[in-house]
Amino acid sequence: MNWKWLLVVVALFIICFWADVSWNGYALRLFMFLGLYVALSVSLNLVNGLTDIFSLGHAAFMALGAYTSAVLTLPLERRPSTFSTLATWFQEMVVPFPLALLAGASVAIVAALLIGVPLLRLRGHYLSVGTLALLVIVETLTRNMAFLTKGARGFNGIPTYTNVFWVWGVAVLCIYIVVRFKVSSFGLAFNALRQDDVAAEATGIPTAKYRLLSFVVSAAMAAVVGGLWAHLVRVIQPNVFSYNITFLVVAMLVIGGLGSISGSVIGAAVLFIIPEALRFLETGRLFGLSQLILALLLIVVMVFRPQGLLGRKEISFGKQRATSNEQ
């Protein structure tokens, strides 16, 4: 672990302190969303960038984490009316925020395991479409289990436990985890897996296990982010964690560079700032303009610079670690 990176992290937390104390609410909020997007794109990169899986279902795990944690942390006074059809012990139980986030992650882990085992038998485009199915399944569930989630009306009254430290703490943690994956023997195995999974299998790499592992860990991270998200926006609905956010995160990933963690951080920053900057344009008729531009940008990148900004390389200070000469 490079001490220069430690400096970056420290600087980041100093900025967090500063933001928390003196920035105005809007800027602070933006800064937090940026952190969430960084965490999302980095955690998705673990799967989409490092393995041969291209998942489009990340938002589903976000949803699982968001709803699970929200349902658990809802304040006592709101519980009886919200969960009127549920058991009394549930109406009287409130879970502390950190535990609720972990619970969300656990649900996502279980879901990822259950779905992952059959789903990950697929390859390529099939697999990606299968992960889209995940989005639909989770959305259908959250919409129909109204006794718990309040269905399409949305779940509101979520306490605002999320603050800038939580967000960026989790973001840094996600980055750390994914980097560890990338530089470890996992990462090398993933390299081989991505290029030729049959050959990789033949050299003794347990491809199925590794793919499942990355899928599950990524899901857990997404769930935690989902939980943070819910406790920032205070209201969540089934259709929030769907197509649009998936597209945005995928775009961040691809433009930053699939497989490059610093790339996904940069991608998140760039693709977050642009829509915000262009928000003033989005009046009336032009609503959704930023997404349109994003989509066009994505195609342009695919045609002219498919590896994105950084390809698979990382920003480093000084000496390069021995990474594989990837493109």
Added chain:
Amino acid sequence: MNALEINNLEVSYGGIRALKGVSLSVAEGQITVLLGANGAGKSTLLKAISGLVKPTKGSIKLWQKDIASLKPHEISSLGVAHVPEGRGMFPGLSVRENLQMGVYLAPTSEISDRLEQALNLFPRLRERFTQLAGSLSGGEQQMLALARALVARPKLLLLDEPSLGLAPIISQEIFRTIRQVHQTGMSVLVVEQNARLALQVADYAYVLKTGELETHGLASDISKNESVGKAYLGVEA
């Protein structure tokens, strides 16, 4: 004028140089054979000629015309037919449909005549006319592949390992047919591992080894060549 002239050809796959500066020519109306072990680069050479792979260096000229910038379908329309390794069947298409693809570029008026001729040459295909190509035996597939190439009335025929996986008696039949058809003036470049069989029909031979030309000469001379004999013909030392 030579049907085919290759000069200093270099082809790379990824970081590997499959062909390192190969020069060869196929004389008009002759059967030229390219010998060599597995991995020598023979298939790569044929693919470079038909345009499926692009060379990194060197030139390929068909009847003195440089084809470096042409796409495979354009090269095909110049009169080149390539029967690739593994025959390149359209397994879900019937024998008839495969042949129809062979005459894709032919003028409509000639199509039925050409198909007739092909079926006369390979009566077995007539029997299997409406069957799916994927259900044919190895030998029948090779016949179909050859027939499909021939109905295009090519001026240059490229054959990649026609005897691969076939029983000797069928291989001989295939080569007999090649010699028979070539008498119409067609130039042929055959890539073969079965050197003995190939040298029987060939006029000229080249020997390729790990991407480079080892030796070349008249087929009769090559078959008498000692080192070639040991390496490829199983001649005792």
Added chain:
Amino acid sequence: MNVDYFFQQLVNGLAIGSLYALVAVGLSMVYGILRLINFAHGDLMMVAAMSGVTLLLFLVKSPFILFIAIALLAGLLGLVFERIAYRPLRGAPEVNLLITSFAVSSILQTGTVMAITAQPRRFETVPVLSKLYDVAGLQIRGADIATFIIAVLSALALTWFTRTSRTGIAMRAVSENLQVSMLMGINPSRPIALAFFIGSLLAGVAGVLWGWKYGQVDPTMGFLPGLKAFVAAVIGGIGSIPGAFVGGYVLGLAEVFFIGFLPPSFSGYRDVFVFALLFIVLLVRPQGILGAAKGRRA
């Protein structure tokens, strides 16, 4: 539960199945020839339907002409995207194609929202189609009859085309082996563009039929049918056009019977059911009903 109810559900299933079949066939055609699952396919259907409402409805009164115009529009749109988004990526890694088609899908959705509206719109229909016809004691809507007939006719026409015409056979040849087809002198760009055109045209047809059936269209309506068409194509055997056709009906019927014979509280879960079906098929018979037994990858 009586016989009438059963037949009513059967008719429903066939009607929905026809829609799925049309979209699935287009999807399968494109996949067969490019190994690309076009995410934007469902959205093409949506664009067709939305255009039918807004633009053309004021210009064209005859449903017949509307139908043809929209189908052609959809076909052309598909061609445009093939040319600018997919052709430059021919030979590129799978992932890039996937991302691009995802982007195209987004463009179609947001473009429609911006150009037309984000709100659901009523799809005008004509009396011929909205009327209930008495067929063998059952009440069947004209639109459903039309849907079924059009789906079957399309399938027949497509089969005839790909089996007898030189271009159609070339399309199949390119699907089977792109490299070798080039050796035959076939310029692959043409069959590919044609496959896109036809596939998109079918999606457009489905869009109009959908509008006639449900009477309402909106910019997000393409996503789910597109996914379900994928499920249908997988059930039938992806890459196989007859397979996609059959798969569409299997899915439509399964979905309708699932809803029809389970308690109403389950009806919200119909989509989960559809995807559960997908996973089952993928686990038990990944090549689908009509697909040849290949490896895991298709």
